[in-house]
Amino acid sequence: MDTTQLTYAQAMEELEAIVERVERNEMDIDDLTERLKRAQQLVKFCRERLLKTETEVKNILSSDDLQAPNTNDQPF
Amino acid sequence: MAESITLLDLSRQIKNAIAQGLPSTYWVRAEISEGRQNANGHYYCKFIEKNEAGLDVASASGVIWAGTFMGIKARFERETGQAFTAGIKVLVNVKVNFHERYGLSLVVNAIDPSYTLGDMVRVRKMILARLEKEGIARQNQLIPLPRPLLRIAIITSPTAAGYGDFCNHLEESGAGFRFVTKLFPAVMQGNGVETSIIDALRQISMEYQNWDAVAIIRGGGAVSDFNGFETYPLAAAVASFKLPVITGIGHERDETVLDLVANIRCKTPTAVADFLVAGAQRELDALNVLSTRMHRASINVLAVWKERFAAYSSRLAPAFSNSLAVWKERFAALSTRLVPTFTNALEVRKTMLNNLLLRIPGAVHSVCLREDSRRQKLAMRMEMLAKSATRQQSSELVRKTDRLARATQLLLRAERLRIDTASKSIRLAGPERVFSLGFSLTTVNGKAVRDASQLKTGDVITTQFANGQAQSRVENINVNKEQ
Numbered sequence: 001m002d003t004t005q006l007t008y009a010q011a012m013e014e015l016e017a018i019v020e021r022v023e024r025n026e027m028d029i030d031d032l033t034e035r036l037k038r039a040q041q042l043v044k045f046c047r048e049r050l051l052k053t054e055t056e057v058k059n060i061l062s063s064d065d066l067q068a069p070n071t072n073d074q075p076f
Numbered sequence: 077m078a079e080s081i082t083l084l085d086l087s088r089q090i091k092n093a094i095a096q097g098l099p100s101t102y103w104v105r106a107e108i109s110e111g112r113q114n115a116n117g118h119y120y121c122k123f124i125e126k127n128e129a130g131l132d133v134a135s136a137s138g139v140i141w142a143g144t145f146m147g148i149k150a151r152f153e154r155e156t157g158q159a160f161t162a163g164i165k166v167l168v169n170v171k172v173n174f175h176e177r178y179g180l181s182l183v184v185n186a187i188d189p190s191y192t193l194g195d196m197v198r199v200r201k202m203i204l205a206r207l208e209k210e211g212i213a214r215q216n217q218l219i220p221l222p223r224p225l226l227r228i229a230i231i232t233s234p235t236a237a238g239y240g241d242f243c244n245h246l247e248e249s250g251a252g253f254r255f256v257t258k259l260f261p262a263v264m265q266g267n268g269v270e271t272s273i274i275d276a277l278r279q280i281s282m283e284y285q286n287w288d289a290v291a292i293i294r295g296g297g298a299v300s301d302f303n304g305f306e307t308y309p310l311a312a313a314v315a316s317f318k319l320p321v322i323t324g325i326g327h328e329r330d331e332t333v334l335d336l337v338a339n340i341r342c343k344t345p346t347a348v349a350d351f352l353v354a355g356a357q358r359e360l361d362a363l364n365v366l367s368t369r370m371h372r373a374s375i376n377v378l379a380v381w382k383e384r385f386a387a388y389s390s391r392l393a394p395a396f397s398n399s400l401a402v403w404k405e406r407f408a409a410l411s412t413r414l415v416p417t418f419t420n421a422l423e424v425r426k427t428m429l430n431n432l433l434l435r436i437p438g439a440v441h442s443v444c445l446r447e448d449s450r451r452q453k454l455a456m457r458m459e460m461l462a463k464s465a466t467r468q469q470s471s472e473l474v475r476k477t478d479r480l481a482r483a484t485q486l487l488l489r490a491e492r493l494r495i496d497t498a499s500k501s502i503r504l505a506g507p508e509r510v511f512s513l514g515f516s517l518t519t520v521n522g523k524a525v526r527d528a529s530q531l532k533t534g535d536v537i538t539t540q541f542a543n544g545q546a547q548s549r550v551e552n553i554n555v556n557k558e559q
Binding site for chain 1: 222223224226252253254356359360362363366367369370373374376377378380381
């Protein structure tokens with residue numbers, strides 16, 4: 001049940017299938033939690049593929065390259 | 077010395093000859109190969125004509141005076157969307173002019189932009205027809221856009237304004253989308269366009285796994301030079317490229333052949349960025365819709381199960397108490413029937429016993445009578461036998477009489493034994509024994525009571541025990557109807 005081998009399109013397809021089954025109430029109550037967990041996993045996976053995570057953005061913004069240049073490094 | 081004239085004289089003669097020989101203006105089809113506007117605003121160019129092999133077969137200098145150039149350029153660019161620049165084919169109205177100092181030149185008076193437009197269309201059609209014939213015209217368009225569309229290889233000129241616009245737009249309106257871009261620099265103006273874009277495509281193809289799509293973008297205003305884009309090798313390279321190509325090369329009016337073969341055609345770099353952002357937003361929206369639906373559907377499913385459970389549990393308690401009530405009722409019915417049944421059974425036994433007791437004296441009497449009469453009969457027969465015997469031989473008679481007497485005695489003894497046995501068994505069934513078992517005989521007015529209906533309230537009944545009797549008064553009579 002891991003998402004590492006999935007492509008984004010496969011994940012979306014699986015997610016859609018799960019949602020449709022739950023909506024049609026074809027889901028056993030025992031399966032519901034499992035499916036819900038899986039759906040959450042898929043949503044997280046897709047969202048991460050689409051969006052930069054906040055920490056990542058913060059890391060990029062705080063990286064040295066974007067800091068104000070150090071005047072001592074200037075050769076003149 | 078041979079007769080001679082000065083260069084100026086000759087030039088004047090040429091000038092006159094041209095003025096006389098080519099007096100009118102001419103519509104000429106030619107290609108502008110070089111062109112520049114000088115400080116005074118005059119436009120100087122070179123008209124050429126190429127044969128099918130691409131070799132120059134004619135060439136002439138051209139000039140458009142500043143006074144007419146502004147109007148011609150504006151009209152041309154407005155109507156074609158193509159910059160008035162070297163490389164385009166034009167239909168121009170010219171007057172052949174010869175200047176003593178500058179030589180021959182074609183002075184342009186007017187231009188027919190529809191010719192250029194037609195030529196561009198013709199060239200485009202030819203390229204497309206060739207791509208169709210080779211089966212690659214729609215190849216790039218048939219590639220499904222990858223999902224999500226986030227990693228974009230960009231072909232453009234690093235100095236072009238369009239690139240900056242594109243990157244800014246992607247970042248600003250991207251709302252944190254995970255776009256990855258890399259610039260593959262190419263010349264986007266003039267002669268180098270074809271080869272440098274093809275080079276960039278080749279570089280991308282070497283690392284195509286890293287990219288979802290290629291964007292060929294170029295900024296620029298309403299009018300640019302598109303000639304470099306309208307070539308077969310470039311169109312073929314884009315059409316057959318293994319990644320989907322998105323164009324945004326800033327042509328407002330018309331489409332280049334690249335637009336026609338590319339997977340997605342946008343007008344400007346900004347439009348390409350918008351397209352990408354909108355696509356990512358669509359993905360995000362779809363994802364959000366799915367998670368909302370999942371959430372709602374899960375809640376619904378839970379509610380349905382809860383409801384089902386509630387319905388069952390509310391039915392459970394009544395069902396149990398109902399079944400309990402049924403069992404209770406059954407038990408009650410059974411227990412009310414139990415006592416009468418036992419009482420009845422007892423009564424039946426009692427009656428049977430009473431009947432038996434009443435028959436005993438009669439039976440004893442009749443047995444006695446029967447035995448008596450048999451004994452008398454035997455005695456009489458004996459007498460008769462004795463009398464008849466006397467009438468026969470005396471010895472034999474005596475012997476026979478003896479035997480008879482002995483037999484009689486044996487018979488009598490046997491009979492006595494039978495009577496003893498009978499009276500013993502009578503005694504066993506006698507009232508003493510029955511009384512000793514706990515039964516008693518009830519009489520009223522000396523008659524045995526066998527049926528409760530014989531009695532009435534107030535009767536004095538006598539209860540006979542083995543060792544005595546008791547009298548009691550009837551207070552209450554219950555007659556079982558079932559009997």
